[in-house]
Amino acid sequence: VASAFSPPLAISLGDPAGIGPEVLAKCWDNRASFDLPPFVAIGDPRSIDAVWDGPIEVIDDPGQADSAFDVGLPLIQLPAAAADIPGHPSTEGAHCSLVSLELAVGLARSGSAAAVVTGPVSKEQLYGIGFAHPGQTEFVAERCGVASANVAMMLAGPTLRTVPVTTHLPLGAVPGELNSALIESRGRAVLRGLQRTFGIADPRLAVAGLNPHAGESGALSSEEIEIIEPAIAALRSEGWRVTGPHPADTLFHASARANYDAALCMYHDQALIPVKALHFEEAVNVTLGLPIVRTAPDHGTAFDIAGQDRADPRPMAAAIRMAAKCAAFRFEAV
């Protein structure tokens, strides 16, 4: 993983009343068996104290994380406000999650952190304090000076990586939102991301169809012919290795997966169903198209189980490992 001379990973704790603090503390506890590199948490230490009795090493500078990591969970402390109660989100907690995110991104941008891993936030709580982005990804993109249209959300597991072209839309609105330019730009972001962030020199992209059996050559529906095929042709003309449109139902078994490095999917569930069916505890969100490496565990705040010692730390551990691996590719590429 990252060498001893690399900066640590910066991890925003997310909402202090969610399971973010608990899963990160469990990651530190299991850092050896989970094979985790040094990281520094950013947030309110009381949110960890409330759910964990292990040692916290408050530090001022990410450069101290490496030596502190053997002693306790390194943490950069945010200005304290009211007490955090697990499972009970508050306005102050929402502010804390936002400041934590902002600081983590800043550390990665400045090179003081190798990558950012973001803990789960509550969008509802963030909207309540005036947060104007759809989610953390768009906020991170803005802070990095990248238009959110040019980033792509990848869900990556050990044997499958997928990227949805459209995300949180009603299913019926998907066909109307799709167009060749959008598929083309997402496809390009994924292909470049596979190069820069995953170290794949000549990546292979499989593009899924929208309709059952990829529209049956136009007999069932025409989006494949009118929208998807031109986007594939455009990407191919740039020299990229792109195939499709493939029927989605036969795109995700083992021998099909062997033919591509990522699958570009037309809608949210087409992308997420197969990765989560195959790799639920190891699926990691990776934001492609940013100047920094950013990953996240693929779960929410889970307020309903926060503070009950029931949260599974494996998705956070997978996100940390993935961030370290991708950061190493970036540094090699430089």
Added chain:
Amino acid sequence: VASAFSPPLAISLGDPAGIGPEVLAKCWDNRASFDLPPFVAIGDPRSIDAVWDGPIEVIDDPGQADSAFDVGLPLIQLPAAAADIPGHPSTEGAHCSLVSLELAVGLARSGSAAAVVTGPVSKEQLYGIGFAHPGQTEFVAERCGVASANVAMMLAGPTLRTVPVTTHLPLGAVPGELNSALIESRGRAVLRGLQRTFGIADPRLAVAGLNPHAGESGALSSEEIEIIEPAIAALRSEGWRVTGPHPADTLFHASARANYDAALCMYHDQALIPVKALHFEEAVNVTLGLPIVRTAPDHGTAFDIAGQDRADPRPMAAAIRMAAKCAAFRFEAV
């Protein structure tokens, strides 16, 4: 599996120019390692001879299949027409596939066969000879005197069974086709099918949402609240164990699958993506709602590889084993 005194399974060979004859012959070759009960093929023996040099035992009556099965592949011969050439579908082949299907269904209806397994046909070829049903399933339903609205197509693998409410529709047409009555009747067909065909006394049905995150409680879209929830409530009021609507992306990992016996999905790929991702070589189509047991391997004629000894017999073997298992439940239930 089926006892020595049960009638054999009747297997229609499907289109003689497709891979049906080859995969069935390979099944007979591997009948011991695949753990297959006695079966009788129905079709033109030349379509098997063209791709296989093993012994065929032509019989007149399914009752002879049991003793013939040790000697060769038992087959009830259809009136011969022109020669079959693998990979080259013909009008005569289409007629043959239809007569084969009709005879297999008739044998099961009369009790001379324990169940029907249908080999792959070419819909295009069948439409060319005036076939007026969307597919084999609707034909079988009609021959059994069941309205096709009351049958349900299940895709079943070792750890996951799914049923789509809508099937071969353009994705954009799915929301408009969904209504509570349809979901309710499909759900009821699945629940009764789990009882009759899978021997599950008090089956559990999980119903998927249509939209990402099951519509986010109405914030994203309202089909879950307006269409799906009333259907679930109606089924529950009849005493069935039904949950949902569940976000589809988190419905198919191992611990989620432990909570239900079948998942009712809103559209084709929502149902088929997870089963095929997890169980590609073992996914079997099971038609629920019929007075007979009918299964089918989940693949097509594959004309492009017919006659090249490349076809994988495992899906046909899985369909045969599943038919035998379901037939045994039926006989027990009687």
